[in-house]
Amino acid sequence: MLSLTDHVLSAESYTVRLFLALLHLPYNKIAADAYPGGEIVPVLRDGQTVLRDPGLILAHLSRSYDSAGSWLPAADAADVARWLAIAATDLAVLSEARRVAVLGAKGNLAVLNQKGRAALRTLDDHLAMRRLKGKDWMVGDGPTIADLAVFPHVMLSHDSGLGHEDYPAINLWQRRLRRLDGFTGMPGIPDYF
Amino acid sequence: MSVEAAALDQWYTLGALRDFPQGESRRRLLGTDLAISHIGDRFSVGDLPVRTDYGHLWTSLGTPRPLFDIPEVHEADRRRVYCGAVTVRASGLRLIENFLDLAHFPYVHSDVLGVEERPEVARYEVEQRRDVDELWATKCEFFQPRAAASAEGGQISQYMYRVVTPFNVMLYKTPPTAPNRWDMVALFVQPVEPDLSIAHPYMLVIDDSSTEAELVGFQQMIFLQDKIVLENQRPRLLPLQPGRETPTRADLSSVLYRRWLKEKQLRYGVEEPAAFA
Numbered sequence: 086m087l088s089l090t091d092h093v094l095s096a097e098s099y100t101v102r103l104f105l106a107l108l109h110l111p112y113n114k115i116a117a118d119a120y121p122g123g124e125i126v127p128v129l130r131d132g133q134t135v136l137r138d139p140g141l142i143l144a145h146l147s148r149s150y151d152s153a154g155s156w157l158p159a160a161d162a163a164d165v166a167r168w169l170a171i172a173a174t175d176l177a178v179l180s181e182a183r184r185v186a187v188l189g190a191k192g193n194l195a196v197l198n199q200k201g202r203a204a205l206r207t208l209d210d211h212l213a214m215r216r217l218k219g220k221d222w223m224v225g226d227g228p229t230i231a232d233l234a235v236f237p238h239v240m241l242s243h244d245s246g247l248g249h250e251d252y253p254a255i256n257l258w259q260r261r262l263r264r265l266d267g268f269t270g271m272p273g274i275p276d277y278f
Numbered sequence: 279m280s281v282e283a284a285a286l287d288q289w290y291t292l293g294a295l296r297d298f299p300q301g302e303s304r305r306r307l308l309g310t311d312l313a314i315s316h317i318g319d320r321f322s323v324g325d326l327p328v329r330t331d332y333g334h335l336w337t338s339l340g341t342p343r344p345l346f347d348i349p350e351v352h353e354a355d356r357r358r359v360y361c362g363a364v365t366v367r368a369s370g371l372r373l374i375e376n377f378l379d380l381a382h383f384p385y386v387h388s389d390v391l392g393v394e395e396r397p398e399v400a401r402y403e404v405e406q407r408r409d410v411d412e413l414w415a416t417k418c419e420f421f422q423p424r425a426a427a428s429a430e431g432g433q434i435s436q437y438m439y440r441v442v443t444p445f446n447v448m449l450y451k452t453p454p455t456a457p458n459r460w461d462m463v464a465l466f467v468q469p470v471e472p473d474l475s476i477a478h479p480y481m482l483v484i485d486d487s488s489t490e491a492e493l494v495g496f497q498q499m500i501f502l503q504d505k506i507v508l509e510n511q512r513p514r515l516l517p518l519q520p521g522r523e524t525p526t527r528a529d530l531s532s533v534l535y536r537r538w539l540k541e542k543q544l545r546y547g548v549e550e551p552a553a554f555a
Contacts, residue, residue, distance in 0.1 A: 093499045116491040120498070121297065121362040124491075187365050187505075189476070243506065246367065272502030 087112035090128035092119035094188075096180040096237040097139040098127040099271045104143055104233050106269040108150050120188055140169035143230040156233075161225040168223055168231035172238060175204045179238040182245035198247055205242070205252050208235065212254035221261055228265060236262055240274045281308050285546035286340030288443045291466040291478050292323070294334055294360045306470045308339055308546060332480065333358055334466060346412075346442035350462045350482045359490065361479040361497040363468075368508040369547035370467040370475040371516040374447050375535060376504055377465045378439050380420050381528040386503050389423055393432075396421045399528035406538060413441035413538055415531040426461065427488040427496035429454040439531060444544050445469055456484045463497070472547045473514045477501065515549040522549070 089105070091098045091114050098119075105112050117124040128135065129142045131149065136142045147157035157165055182197035184190035215223065223231045239255060242248075249256055262268070285308060292305045298316045305312050314335070315322045321335055322328055329336040329345050336345060350356060366373060376382070380399045383392030402418040418437035425435045438450040438460070445467040450460035461483045468476040479497055488496075517523055518540050525533050539548065 091495075093495045094502060116489060116495040118491040118494060121294075121360065121494075122491070189363055189365060243509075272499050273506055275506055 088115060088130045089113070090115045090117045090124075090126055090130075092117050092124075092126040093272070095119055095126050096183070096241050099237045099241075100139050100233055101127045101129060101142050101146075102271070103236070103269060104146055104156075104230065107233075107265055107267045108146065108156075109267055110146070110150055138173075140173055140230075140234055143169070143234060147230055155227055156230050158225050158229065161229065164224040165229050165231045169234050171204075172231075172234035175200075176208070176235055176238040178204055179242045179245070179247070182247070183241055186245035194245065198245060201242060201245070201247055205239065205247070205249075205255065208239065209252040209254045212258050216254060216257070221258070223258075228262065232258075232262060237271075237274075241271075243275065244273050281339070282543065282545050283340060284542045284544040285444070285469075287338065287342050288340070288445065289329065289336045289338050289342050289345050290445060290468055291334040291336055292468060293363055293476075293478060294480075295321070295330055296333070296360070297363070298335060305468070307337070308469055309471055310339060312337070332464075333360060334478065334480065346446065348448070348462070348464070348482070350460075353482075356462075356482040356484060357490075357493070359481040359483060359493045359497075361481065361494050361501070364477045364479075364498070364501055364505065365470075366475050366477055366505050366508055367473065367514075368475060368511065369473055369515045370445050370469040371539065371544075371547040372508055372511055372514075373465065373467050373475055373477055374441065374445060375516065375532050376508055377447050377449065378415065378441070378531040378535060379529070380418060380437070381526075382507070383420060383422070386507055387500055391422050391425065391500065392420065393423055401527075402530065404530050404534045406534060413439075413531070413534055415439040415534075425451070426454055426483075426485065427492045428485045441535060441538070444539055444542065453484050455487065459484055461485075469547055475547075513549050515547055517549040519549075519551050 087110060089101055089112050117126045119126045125137060127139060127142065128137050136145055144157060178197055179201045181192060182194060182201050185192040185194045185197060222228050240259060290307055292314065298314060300316055303314050305314060312323050321330060323337045326337045331345055332348055332351055384394045384397045388394060400419045402415055404415045406413055416438050420435050421432060422435045423432040425433055433454060436452045441447045448462055448464040450462050453461040464480045466478040466480060468478065470476060479501060518536050
């Protein structure tokens with residue numbers, strides 16, 4: 086059985102929990118002492134395979150358990166990979182800001198939030214352009230792991246004081262994502278939008 | 279901003295002892311920056327009074343009475359669990375009041391500490407114990423589908439609450455594993471600014487089945503569910519004048535808490551009445 090070393094507050098852990106829920110896959114959850122303890126999360130164990138990178142975990146789960154191939158479509162693999170990379174860099178700034186604002190991590194919150202706003206603007210513009218082409222999701226024709234990799238960083242930005250009032254395309258997109266069968270939230274992601 | 283004696287003359291935690299590195303570190307309390315020195319197992323905060331009880335560093339900016347007692351800390355079979363400090367953009371008094379509230383369980387902690395089908399708060403008792411200057415709420419009961427990290431299936435949980443200072447509170451609840459004893463969960467609040475607080479949850483529990491990370495994870499999940507609500511409450515500061523917020527029967531402990539703060543003339547984290555005169 087799949088096992089996930091998990092931390093309830095981690096945006097990266099939530100990405101994996103969300104995908105497992107959307108795939109309706111049972112798994113064994115092991116709580117890690119990521120805060121205050123500093124254990125690294127998430128870690129996915131699938132037989133002999135041990136994966137620590139959220140993007141690699143999403144890709145592995147897609148290849149192994151999504152027989153329809155809709156979450157990582159071959160035709161859009163390069164675009165998906167590009168957004169996985171952005172989720173791990175530009176957008177991860179939002180989660181870094183969250184660690185500073187909520188968990189007392191070292192860092193300059195004002196600078197991180199400024200970068201975070203720029204990342205949200207880029208994402209909002211991308212989603213708005215996609216809508217002009219009649220597309221609801223970040224890549225391709227349906228939801229992919231690109232959407233899932235981005236979603237937690239964006240949705241948890243409230244924790245560092247960044248609201249979504251200025252990002253209407255993000256708002257519409259996140260509402261679509263919440264309606265997916267099997268969707269699960271996490272503390273800090275408001276239920277009321 | 280000048281801080282009133284009622285707030286200065288209290289003990290406040292600055293964090294768990296183990297979170298202070300050797301040497302100098304800095305914390306902020308009641309709008310004042312503090313330099314903490316940790317050398318060997320000795321702590322000092324300038325020339326302020328210092329205590330190291332309950333695994334936490336305590337100080338005061340005024341002349342406090344003796345630090346409150348937590349007798350459960352001496353019971354050998356209890357596990358001491360530090361849940362990690364969490365910063366919340368809200369008045370510390372709002373944090374304490376939320377901690378005292380049973381009625382939000384089914385809605386904020388749905389399917390964990392309550393279910394929407396059973397929202398009723400049974401009648402409970404509150405009292406101000408004048409001899410020790412503490413507030414107590416007793417005989418509280420609530421149906422909980424998952425009362426603690428070790429819970430399997432629902433139970434009617436018994437609760438007691440004990441407010442020892444305006445910014446320090448603890449609750450006692452029946453643990454799923456030892457129904458004849460009480461788990462203790464404390465919430466020590468470090469008011470940084472009137473509307474910015476650091477919460478230091480600390481547990482003394484009877485649970486030999488959950489791992490440390492499971493206990494911490496459970497408490498953090500509950501706390502983060504509260505955080506988003508706390509940060510969206512308006513006014514940000516706690517109003518004490520009647521009529522600004524309307525309590526119901528279930529808010530008896532909150533009514534007593536607010537009355538007690540008023541009696542103490544506490545103003546830090548309290549909404550200025552003048553703004554609405």
